[in-house]
Amino acid sequence: MEIIKEIREAFASGKNPSARKIMSLPDEFPAYVIRISDGYGVAIEIDDRMEVSEKFNSCRLHTAYMSIDESMKNYLVLRSAFEDYRYEFASICAEFVDPGDGGKNRKDILENPYVWWTRWKELIGNTNRELRAYNVIAEMGVLLHKFKTDPTTEWAATRISTHDIECADESCEVKSTVKRYGTEITISSQYQLEHKKRLFIYFCKLEESLEGISINGMKKKLIDAGYDEGKLELELEKQGFERGTNIRNKKYKILEKRKYEVDDKFPRIVQTSFKEDKYPDYITHIEYTIDLEGINYTEW
Template sequence: MDINQEIRALFASSTSMSASLITSLPNTHKAWVIRIGNDFGVGVASKEGTIISERFTSARMWTAPMTIQNETYNLLMLTCQDEYQRMEFSAICAQFVDPDERENLLESPYSWWDRWRNLLGNSVKTKSPHGVLGELITLRKLWDQGENPVWTGGQGGVNDIQCGTSEYECKSTTIRYDSIVSITGQFQLDYHTSDSLYLIFCRFEPSLTGESINDVVQSLVQRGMDELSLETVLEKCGYEVGSSVRTDRYKLLEMRKYHVDDSFPAITAKSFVGGKIPEAIVQFTYRLELIGLPYESWI
C-alpha cells in the first residue's frame, strides 16, 4: 500500500480525536493521520515553539501540541473539514508527509503552503493586512491620548472603534495618490451610540522598516491593553496567531482624521425624504472622494 492509499484508508477508519501512524513511512519520517473535531488530515512533528496558522478555502495548515502514545509533539498539520473532498485531499496530504518533501516543509512551511495554494486556487485572494494595521494604529493613537478605546469592528460593530462618546471608522490604502474610500451600507458613516463620528484615513506603503500587525499588537500590550481581547478580534478578522501576513511590514505615510458632521458628504437615513430609507433599498455601497474635505493630520 502506498502513502496515498494508506491515508485514504485511515481517513475512512479514524475516529474523532485520534492520531493514527502512517506505517508506509520510514520511522525516521513519522507522520500521522489525525482527526480533531471536524478537522481531518495529516500531521508531522515540527520544531518546538513553531506557531503557524494559515487558511485557504476549505484547507488549513496549523500547529498544535498533541500527545501520541505518551509522547508530546508540536504537530504541523494539514487539515480539511470537507468530507466530500476526502479522496482528492489525500493526494495533497501524501505530498505533505512525503520524506523527500519533509526537510523543505519544516524549514519553509509558508513556501510549501503558498506553492500548493497557488496551484489549487483558481484565484488566490491574499489577505491585505494594512486595513487591520490602520485600525490597530488608530487604537494606539487614542490610547496614547489618554482615551480608553474599544476595538469593535471585527466583532459585529458598525464602526471599528468605540471611544467614550465618539466612534471611529478606519479606512486604509496602499495607493500613493488615491484618496477614495468605499463606504458600505447606510450605517457606516452615521451616528449610533455616541455623540460624534470620525473617519480615519491611513496611507501605507510596503516597507522593511515599517510596522507589522505583530509589532503594533506587541506595542499595545506593552502599553497595558488586554492581549486576549486584541487576539480575539484579530482571529475573527482572519488574522489569528501564526498567520504569515501578521509579519508583513508597512510604513505609514499619512494619517488623516475627518470629522463626520452634518457637512460631511455621507449617505445616511437623513439623506432620504422623511429621514427614512425606502423599504425597497436593502443595501448600498458608494465611493467617497476625500480630496478637498477638511481634516486634521494625525501622523
C-alpha cells in the same frame, strides 16, 4: 506499500480519534495519519516554539499539541473536514510527509511550513480574496493613537457597532488604501456616518515594505501601551487573522495619515438628507463614494 496507498487505506479505516504511524516512511522521518473530531489528515512532529494556523478552502495547516505514542508533543497537522475528497486529499498528504532525498523536504517544511503551503495554494488556485492586512494595520494604528490618551478606547470593528473604534466622547471610522494616488473612500451603509458622539474619519495610505510594521508588530505596541491582549486576539480572530497565520507578519509602511471630522460641512448621506428627515420607503441599503480631496483635514 506506497505512502499514498497507505494513507488512503488509513483514511478509509481509521477510527475517531486515532493516530496511525505511516509504516512506508523511514524510521528517522516519522509521520502519522490522524482522525480527530473535526477532520482527518497527517501529522509530523515540529519544534515546540512553532505556531502555525492557515486555512484554504477545505484544507487547514496548523500546529497542535497531541498525545501520540503516550507522549504529548507539538505536531504540524495537515487536515481536511471534507470526507468526499479523501482519495484526492491523500495525494497532497503524501507529498507533505514524504521526506525527499536525504530528508530535504522534511527539513524545509519544518523550518518554514509557509513556503510549502503557499506553493500548494498557488498550484491549486486560490479563489478566496487575499486578506487585506493593511486595513487591520491601519485600524490598529488608530486604536494605538487613541488609546495612548484615552483608556476608554475600544476596537469594535466586528462587534454590534457602526464604527471601527469607540471612545467615551467620540467615534472613529478608519479608511485605508494602498493606492498611491487618489483619496476616494467607500461608505458601505447609510448608517456609517450617522453619529451621536463626535465622529472622525481616519484615512491612511500604506504600501507594502520590509521596513514597515505588521499586525504582530502593532499588537506588540498595543500590549506595551496597556491594551488587553485577549481583546486584541479576539478581534483579530473574528476578522480572519487568527494567531499563527503568516499574513500577520506581512509589513506595510504608513505613508500618510489624515483625520476628518464628520460635521455639517462634511459630505454624507444620512436620514436628514431626505424629505421629512427619514429614508425613503423600500430603501434598505445605500453605498456611495466620497472624494476627500479638497476637504479640510488635520494630520495625526
